[in-house]
Amino acid sequence: MRSDVTEYELSAPATLQEMLSLLAAEPGKYTPIAGGTELMVALGVGRLQSRSLLSLQHFQELRFLREEDGHVVIGANTTFTDLRRSALIAEHLPLLAQSASWTGAIANQNRGTLGGNIVNASPAADNPPVLLVYGASITLISASGMRTLDYNDFHLGYKKTQLRADELVHSVRIPLAYQGYRQYIRKVGTRNALAISKIALAGIARTEGTRIAEIRLGAASLTDRPIRCLAAEKALTGASLAADSLEATLQAGRAALAMEAKPIDDIRSTARYRSAVAENLLEEFLRSLAE
Template sequence: MRAALSTIAVERPRDLAHALRRMSAEAANGRLTPIAGGTDLLVYLNAGTHDGRGFLDLWGLAELSGIRSGRAGVTLGALTTFSEIREHAGLARRFPALVEAAAVVGARQIQNRATLAGNIANASPAGDSLPVLMALDAVVHARSTRGARAIPFGTLYHGYRDLSLAPDELITAVEIPFARPKSRQFFRKVGTRLAQSISKVVMAGVLRLGGDGRVDHVRLGWGSVAPVTLLAAHAGEALMGVKPSRAAAARARAALMLDIAPIDDIRSDRDYRLAVAGNLLEQFLRAVDPRFARS
């Protein structure tokens, strides 16, 4: 049954410390859900999946905002919107794949509200930014009244919409290390259309060829091909230490099939996703070096 907006309790904490105290107080009963941009909230309310819990509105907390560049990387506050990401010149230079992903999250109206931490916490395997964060080896920073901790992005998800945040924790920031010099980044989303569509397959990659012409660094992040966003370990292992060639690309494509486990659903089917994933991997490799398409 659709929930009436008048029945929903929304709290607005004064600052981050106040928010953490409220999360701690309600952690045992799970009756308080943090929100920021709220772009998925009305979807849940209209679907009748709201269970009467209240919401903690973090949108006005200055401590969770801002994009800061340091010596080793960039830190994005939890409330960083996708519009802020796509319009940030420094991110475009350092992390073009993230900026490309931000440009296809929903439409411009959604990008103005949707936050990076919200995309992470929503934990959808089709989240557009998540494969990029996986490929870039991001770290998620979380806090509670008990303290702070850093969670490597690759260890964040345990199952479908199941992430390693305690009930009293809030995501406060996302830290992305600068890519190695001469690394190439890649992002592709395949959906029914470019805007306002949920991914059928989404992929991000980072790869570098060393001075000897062999692959010396590679990370391949994938979405919509498993219950969680994943790092394609088998495909990465198949590419490490090889020189670009068509045979190397074919071996990596075969290895990728060991990493992913897509399903049939209302947006697509398993066979289509397997084929498209293989095609995207080869497209990435050719973009890095045309020799991946040669014998």
């Protein structure tokens, strides 16, 4: 423990409205804390910058998971355990059930929240690639109201997002529109449990005959933020999976993905490895579509 906890303030506003008012009154003064699985690590190593924190962990109105107009709406306080236990998610959004199961281990999943994973905005985060391919929208809430964005536009750069200092994530909304899509996800981490991803790829695709009618790809640790792999999607949309053109399709997909990959060398892996494995995962997905 390398921090002096007496230097930190933490309170739990009685209501969400009260919390939003506090955030609005002095934007940037407070850091919201939910499950604590990121911020408490920072506290432990002596790197938690913000001295004033507001807990939102107790707001049950942000912990929900419901079906609404052909969508699933997931409150920001929903834990990974909640996601894993949901029959709705398991049935309609299997990739999200999978990515939730890869987020830390059981004890972290019992505490960590979807909202926290999103605003922490790590390029290696497990769940954002899935939200990207599922075409999620994100609703932010502040004292002045709510606004909803395409989740695609939410991440701006390394640990930078559209979230304003007076806002909280309210919920994420995902269309229930993927019956009949082929779905793929694979995380290549440092080990099988408690792993931070070196690279991860999520994908959904709809085929018509041997053609790829639609494909969406999302990746972690491929750039400075979670991304949709739009170049690869473009190169592959309409491409043929027929035996005589499969190799060309694979090469086109790999080449396009290579163009948009900007991975880094860090303590966990190398840029060369990340790029190559991302291409291999894409190929694995495409080959599965051809079967």
